[in-house]
Amino acid sequence: xxxxxxxxxxxxxxxxxxxxxxxxxxxxxxxxxxxxxxxxxxxxxxxxxxxxxxxxxxxxxxxxxxxxxxxxxxxxxxxxxxxxxxxxxxxxxxxxxxxxxxxxxxxxxxxxxxxxxxxxxxxxxxxxxxxxxxxxxxxxxxxxxxxxxxxxxxxxxxxxxxxxxxxxxxxxxxxxxxxxxxxxxxxxxxxxxxxxxxxxxxxxxxxxxxxxxxxxxxxxxxxxxxxxxxxxxxxxxxxxxxxxxxxxxxxxxxxxxxxxxxxxx
Amino acid sequence: xxxxxxxxxxxxxxxxxxxxxxxxxxxxxxxxxxxxxxxxxxxxxxxxxxxxxxxxxxxxxxxxxxxxxxxxxxxxxxxxxxxxxxxxxxxxxxxxxxxxxxxxxxxxxxxxxxxxxxxxxxxxxxxxxxxxxxxxxxxxxxxxxxxxxxxxxxxxxxxxxxxxxxxxxxxxxxxxxxxxxxxxxxxxxxxxxxxxxxxxxxxxxxxxxxxxxxxxxxxxxxxxxxxxxxxxxxxxxxxxxxxxxxxxxxxxxxxxxxxxxxxxxxxxxxxxxx
Numbered sequence: 367x368x369x370x371x372x373x374x375x376x377x378x379x380x381x382x383x384x385x386x387x388x389x390x391x392x393x394x395x396x397x398x399x400x401x402x403x404x405x406x407x408x409x410x411x412x413x414x415x416x417x418x419x420x421x422x423x424x425x426x427x428x429x430x431x432x433x434x435x436x437x438x439x440x441x442x443x444x445x446x447x448x449x450x451x452x453x454x455x456x457x458x459x460x461x462x463x464x465x466x467x468x469x470x471x472x473x474x475x476x477x478x479x480x481x482x483x484x485x486x487x488x489x490x491x492x493x494x495x496x497x498x499x500x501x502x503x504x505x506x507x508x509x510x511x512x513x514x515x516x517x518x519x520x521x522x523x524x525x526x527x528x529x530x531x532x533x534x535x536x537x538x539x540x541x542x543x544x545x546x547x548x549x550x551x552x553x554x555x556x557x558x559x560x561x562x563x564x565x566x567x568x569x570x571x572x573x574x575x576x577x578x579x580x581x582x583x584x585x586x587x588x589x590x591x592x593x594x595x596x597x598x599x600x601x602x603x604x605x606x607x608x609x610x611x612x613x614x615x616x617x618x619x620x621x622x623x624x625x626x627x628x629x630x631x
Numbered sequence: 632x633x634x635x636x637x638x639x640x641x642x643x644x645x646x647x648x649x650x651x652x653x654x655x656x657x658x659x660x661x662x663x664x665x666x667x668x669x670x671x672x673x674x675x676x677x678x679x680x681x682x683x684x685x686x687x688x689x690x691x692x693x694x695x696x697x698x699x700x701x702x703x704x705x706x707x708x709x710x711x712x713x714x715x716x717x718x719x720x721x722x723x724x725x726x727x728x729x730x731x732x733x734x735x736x737x738x739x740x741x742x743x744x745x746x747x748x749x750x751x752x753x754x755x756x757x758x759x760x761x762x763x764x765x766x767x768x769x770x771x772x773x774x775x776x777x778x779x780x781x782x783x784x785x786x787x788x789x790x791x792x793x794x795x796x797x798x799x800x801x802x803x804x805x806x807x808x809x810x811x812x813x814x815x816x817x818x819x820x821x822x823x824x825x826x827x828x829x830x831x832x833x834x835x836x837x838x839x840x841x842x843x844x845x846x847x848x849x850x851x852x853x854x855x856x857x858x859x860x861x862x863x864x865x866x867x868x869x870x871x872x873x874x875x876x877x878x879x880x881x882x883x884x885x886x887x888x889x890x891x892x893x894x895x896x897x898x899x900x901x902x903x904x905x
Contacts, residue, residue, distance in 0.1 A: 520675055551884065554891050580891070620817040623850060625849050
């Protein structure tokens with residue numbers, strides 16, 4: 367059963383100029399897609415293709431100009447009270463810029479405990495205990511709990527952000543370039559961790575990236591975005607046929623060689 | 632033997648005062664030659680960025696050089712007056728940074744960025760021909776039309792190329808590039824790397840590249856220094872390092888790299904391995 371669905375969603379922005387001189391920039395145009403439990407959909411495209419806007423639409427951080435985001439079959443804009451809380455609780459996000467995604471003055475257990483306090487109503491020692499359990503889940507240590515964000519490396523901080531996203535036991539995770547700024551070894555670790563979590567919890571994932579190597583490793587299905595539109599979809603093993611969209615081949619051809627060529631003499 | 636542009640010998644960097652002192656980099660030596668790309672590889676926090684900043688004499692506040700010698704284009708940094716040092720930066724050596732989106736002043740056009748650079752070193756007259764020439768060298772087909780644009784009107788890849796053009800404006804022979812493509816998407820990244828390759832191969836510039844992405848090293852570099860916890864643990868030709876890494880840190884980096892990047896960049900073989 368589909369838990370979250372986009373139906374012909376369009377999002378426009380006004381760009382530049384005052385009064386009537388502004389132009390409309392169509393960031394996402396008539397995109398339809400569905401997220402199923404336990405399935406990881408990779409969203410790939412060049413920068414500026416509308417991937418992140420689509421992610422924000424799924425999260426409810428943006429409202430579509432036309433079309434609708436459906437949560438369990440109901441339009442998110444119409445959700446009120448406990449229904450909205452249910453949506454908020456179940457759709458969580460991990461951003462790319464981890465340093466900017468956490469409060470620099472809170473120890474990490476408090477960062478992770480925030481959703482626990484908000485959604486589960488725990489407080490004090492109980493909240494801390496839940497937060498520490500989550501930190502252990504993402505392979506951090508108990509003694510890390512009292513550290514401040516600046517004492518962590520990017521990879522560890524990304525684990526904190528994942529722990530926070532997991533705190534409310536979401537049914538859907540949006541990972542917006544969640545590994546792009548990390549170094550290679552850490553990228554692989556984080557992807558494996560996300561994979562494990564997905565298998566444990568059965569959460570649906572929307573994995574946004576511009577790097578097909580990462581998508582190939584993490585996802586079950588691939589969707590290609592170009593200039594705001596969804597132009598191609600590929601199931602595993604992501605072998606683009608002759609009819610594949612040129613953007614996909616461009617993205618694949620831009621992948622750098624894994625090893626140096628023989629030295630030129 | 633090509634000319635040596637930068638030579639760093641047994642560099643030691645420390646931060647803090649008195650009992651709070653920490654050693655950040657110890658006993659690091661490397662050199663950069665004309666016409667070659669030299670890379671510093673390592674995971675985050677291994678001291679690669681600091682070492683390359685020390686090479687230019689641009690250490691951040693609170694970090695100081697506790698030992699070692701830096702020779703930039705044949706002149707010892709210790710013997711240089713601040714004014715002479717400043718004159719060398721830009722003319723002899725230039726820095727390309729990681730985040731093109733935030734390096735430019737959003738209120739000024741690309742043209743006035745060029746003017747600012749010229750004013751800092753020369754008479755400050757905006758010499759159109761020179762600006763368009765360097766912009767053409769970094770692959771802009773209509774360089775004159777770039778000058779009146781504001782930074783927010785350009786993409787990250789274009790801005791990174793403008794940053795390279797600014798670095799070339801005063802004729803620097805040494806480019807220090809600190810993670811130049813980390814913020815770009817794969818297509819722009821390939822473009823920027825092609826340009827760096829051309830500059831090095833055809834125009835004989837020396838490039839010191841800092842990166843954690845071994846694909847970039849494989850694409851561009853000839854020599855590599857692998858850093859770990861503030862020390863160089865392995866150095867040598869890139870091909871040798873990829874084929875027979877000696878130190879366990881290098882082997883670990885390569886394992887992680889092949890784990891994720893073992894992906895042939897050819898359409899036909901895409902998805903050969905699931």
